[in-house]
Amino acid sequence: MSNYSRFIQLIIFMLFFQMNGMAQNSECGTDYIHNTRMESNAVYKKQVLEMETQVEASIKNHAHNNSKSTIYKIPVVVHVLHLGEAIGTGSNISDLQIQQAITGLNNRFNNSNGNGVDVEMEFCLASIDPNGNSTSGINRVNGTSVANYQTNGITPTGNPCIGGSETSIKDLSRWPVADYYNIWVVSEICNGSFVGYASYPVGGLYDGLVIVSTSMTSNSGTLPHEIGHGFFLYHTFNGDGGNLNCPVDNDCTIDGDRVCDTPPHKQSDCGATNPCTAAGVWDNSRYNYMSYCPLVNRFTQGQKDRMRATAVIAPRASLLTSAGCGILGTNEINSNQEFSVFPNPTQSNFSIINSAQKPLTIVLISSDGKQLNTLFSQDNIVSFDLSSHPKGLYLLEINDGAKTEFKRIIKE
Ligand SMILES: [Zn+2]
Structure with a gap:
């Protein structure tokens, strides 16, 4: 075998292993x-x-x-x-x-x-x-x-x-x-x-x-x-x-x-x-x-x-x-999470747990991006009523002055 064909064989061998x-x-x-x-x-x-x-x-x-x-x-x-x-x-x-x-x-x-x-x-x-x-x-x-x-x-x-x-x-x-x-x-x-x-x-x-x-x-x-x-x-x-x-x-x-x-x-x-x-x-x-x-x-x-x-x-x-x-279930209301939302999915009402009692701006947004409702609250539990809204997915924008969190809510 010539050096040239050995070289070709080596290249094919290397290519095979690389592809493999x-x-x-x-x-x-x-x-x-x-x-x-x-x-x-x-x-x-x-x-x-x-x-x-x-x-x-x-x-x-x-x-x-x-x-x-x-x-x-x-x-x-x-x-x-x-x-x-x-x-x-x-x-x-x-x-x-x-x-x-x-x-x-x-x-x-x-x-x-x-x-x-x-x-x-x-x-x-x-x-x-x-x-x-x-x-x-x-x-x-x-x-x-x-x-x-x-x-x-x-x-x-x-x-x-x-x-x-x-x-x-x-x-x-x-x-x-x-x-x-x-x-x-x-x-x-x-x-x-x-x-x-x-x-x-x-x-x-x-x-x-x-x-x-x-x-x-x-x-x-x-x-x-x-x-x-x-x-x-x-x-x-x-x-x-x-x-x-x-x-x-x-x-x-x-x-x-x-x-x-x-x-x-x-x-x-x-x-x-x-x-x-x-x-x-x-x-x-x-x-x-x-x-x-x-x-x-x-x-x-x-x-x-x-x-x-x-x-x-x-x-x-x-x-x-x-x-x-x-x-969340009710047993988790006292946990130290900020901005927990329950129940989710909901049929009418839901609540936001504001355990640190920060001044919150809460915006309810429809799935197509429309702002439906804005609420300001510093309460420990903030309640929202979805009964007049159709079933579907909603977004909550929750701002505490320092950061903004988004939560998804499903109305069934
Ligand atoms: Zn597979």
């Missing part, structure tokens, strides 16, 4: 874990199939359309499993980065920066912990006590890679899954093989999603992708046999990703046309958060229907009535 590395780094581990469990765990398989039946029925029984409906508010707790770094360094990402990641997640779900639909689901960092105390919704734990975590990160249960045991790592910090959607931020998954993975909605102590710290950012496509799995979305290329064949497409309600407005495709097909089918809106799949394509900007109406149908069924339904996001 890039593909691996963009991957989500959900399919691998799900498929393994479907084959090896009969109980899990039964749960998934039952959930599928319920979600199909729920989608068929509900008239889903583009009109405004109740925003489902999901309390989220973020556990940062770091390697002992200072806060804001390495895998121990800052509170600000986490808050911005949740804002970015919400912007993708409400389509404020995309080309899809408003899913009308909102994720809030928990403000009340499982013991009823106020919280930032962020827990920090050094994960290095778990063997192999420091060198390789977490190993999802059932995966042969070397790393820290998933259950041991999650046992370091987890909150009840009935009241909180758990997000574990980790240093690595299988030594860099995956950027995230999530549990399909079958419940259990370890339900939630795992994401690497470098993907827990405001512009992350990984976070909405994994939350999508958490609310029972499959990849848009589901059924492609690992990029081998076009997914079966006889009945879009049960084939492929089981969503009818996302044309089936192969994982790596993201170009101007879809080699698998000319039917449907191709952009809905190749720009979808549930694809592996490089540019993503949407969930579709079909995906929204599936996620919202999932949200009202166990195990996710209890999240909608959780007090984790500070939807």
Whole structure:
């Protein structure tokens, strides 16, 4: 072999590894874990199939359309499993980065920066912990006590890679899954093989999603992708046999990703046309958060229907009535939070707790931005009457002279 061909061979070899590395780094581990469990765990398989039946029925029984409906508010707790770094360094990402990641997640779900639909689901960092105390919704734990975590990160249960045991790592910090959607931020998954993975909605102590710290950012496509799995979305290329064949497409309600407005495709097909089918809106799949394509900007109406149908069924339904996001009961009136609002949602009246008794200017704003009412008060409890206003979403602007806070109120 000439030096020249050796050189070419070396270049090809390097390119292969580089591309392989890039593909691996963009991957989500959900399919691998799900498929393994479907084959090896009969109980899990039964749960998934039952959930599928319920979600199909729920989608068929509900008239889903583009009109405004109740925003489902999901309390989220973020556990940062770091390697002992200072806060804001390495895998121990800052509170600000986490808050911005949740804002970015919400912007993708409400389509404020995309080309899809408003899913009308909102994720809030928990403000009340499982013991009823106020919280930032962020827990920090050094994960290095778990063997192999420091060198390789977490190993999802059932995966042969070397790393820290998933259950041991999650046992370091987890909150009840009935009241909180758990997000574990980790240093690595299988030594860099995956950027995230999530549990399909079958419940259990370890339900939630795992994401690497470098993907827990405001512009992350990984976070909405994994939350999508958490609310029972499959990849848009589901059924492609690992990029081998076009997914079966006889009945879009049960084939492929089981969503009818996302044309089936192969994982790596993201170009101007879809080699698998000319039917449907191709952009809905190749720009979808549930694809592996490089540019993503949407969930579709079909995906929204599936996620919202999932949200009202166990195990996710209890999240909608959780007090984790500070939807306050009377027992919390004496807590030291400023500007708490209850009850929310309300049918007529609501009150604002002004525990510091500051002079407040409170403006009630409609969802289309009109100022409906302005009130000045220094009372401990300020009451508002919404009975003459139509059902829907309202915004409260509360100013205490030093800062302004916004609260969302839902009238049911
Ligand atoms: Zn995925």
